[in-house]
Amino acid sequence: MTSLATTEPGSGSDAASITTSATRTTGGYLLSGQKAWISNAGEAEFYVVFAKTDHAQRSGGVSAFLLRKNTDGMTFGEPMRKMGQRAIVCREVFFDGAFVPEGNRLGNEGQGFRGLMRTFDISRTVLGAAATGVARAAYEYARDYAKTRVQFGKPIIEHQAVAFRLADMRTRVEQARLMTWRAAKRLDAGLNATTEAAMAKLIASETAAYCTWAAVQTLGGWGYSREYPVEQWMRDAKLEEIEEGTSDIMRLLISRSM
Numbered sequence: 001m002t003s004l005a006t007t008e009p010g011s012g013s014d015a016a017s018i019t020t021s022a023t024r025t026t027g028g029y030l031l032s033g034q035k036a037w038i039s040n041a042g043e044a045e046f047y048v049v050f051a052k053t054d055h056a057q058r059s060g061g062v063s064a065f066l067l068r069k070n071t072d073g074m075t076f077g078e079p080m081r082k083m084g085q086r087a088i089v090c091r092e093v094f095f096d097g098a099f100v101p102e103g104n105r106l107g108n109e110g111q112g113f114r115g116l117m118r119t120f121d122i123s124r125t126v127l128g129a130a131a132t133g134v135a136r137a138a139y140e141y142a143r144d145y146a147k148t149r150v151q152f153g154k155p156i157i158e159h160q161a162v163a164f165r166l167a168d169m170r171t172r173v174e175q176a177r178l179m180t181w182r183a184a185k186r187l188d189a190g191l192n193a194t195t196e197a198a199m200a201k202l203i204a205s206e207t208a209a210y211c212t213w214a215a216v217q218t219l220g221g222w223g224y225s226r227e228y229p230v231e232q233w234m235r236d237a238k239l240e241e242i243e244e245g246t247s248d249i250m251r252l253l254i255s256r257s258m
């Protein structure tokens, strides 16, 4: 298992503003600084850590390093308490002069940011698939429930407000799936997919947030209950609009490509 450590307490969307430093020493670098919100930190064996080799530059000063869990000078915080996705633990990671051999630098000095952006093209597409999955689950659960739940003498799916909401859910799931496939197809063909991956991530994560909200609404009070899975999916889905770049940052990337 590998963790990717970019985010810091003072640096999230603006990843080029990280302050964790990698200072040259004999045979390698000494890392100092702090990361936050690192998924699987403390559980993973490997860590791809982004640090500044040149603080005078923004993205051009970022380099990437591979560290192992038991590296001296690297420690982990307590699990961070969060709204959903509790099966994945997130922790802060602290670096206090952690030594990394030069051979563990990924790419040249200053190429880390470019590598991170290429990684995002893939991970945002994968996230689009995951978000499409939770949206589909929410749609199917709500549809099946609406066929059996009877109010005012008929299944609630026969009330037009409920049926139209389900129609919107189904349409948005198809849209998310097709746009995710398009990004994946471009990646498989070796084509640039930065904009398509951002679009897939944006549409799929907002679809997951909408469909899980709509599923809770369709189940009414039972949707709000922990006896049914949809409230958990709603809490889980919210993260998709935040991690790997927020929806605002996806819109920023898409608008920059115009």
Ligand SMILES: Cc1cc2nc3c(=O)[nH]c(=O)nc-3n(C[C@H](O)[C@H](O)[C@H](O)COP(=O)(O)OP(=O)(O)OC[C@H]3O[C@@H](n4cnc5c(N)ncnc54)[C@H](O)[C@@H]3O)c2cc1C
Pocket: 003, 004, 005, 006, 007, 011, 012, 013, 014, 036, 037, 038, 039, 040, 082, 085, 090, 239, 242, 243, 244, 245, 246, 247, 248, 249, 252
């Ligand atoms: C559960 C979880 C797991 C995570 N896992 C990891 C991980 O494994 N590795 C890792 O490195 N990070 C991880 N993160 C961090 C995640 O990538 C960041 O939280 C995310 O990039 C947003 O950064 P921020 O939280 O600092 O918010 P900020 O950047 O402070 O943003 C706050 C708000 O301002 C908006 N905003 C910021 N800049 C702009 C702009 N230019 N234009 C418009 N709006 C803007 C944002 O959209 C957001 O709404 C994780 C986060 C969470 C919650």
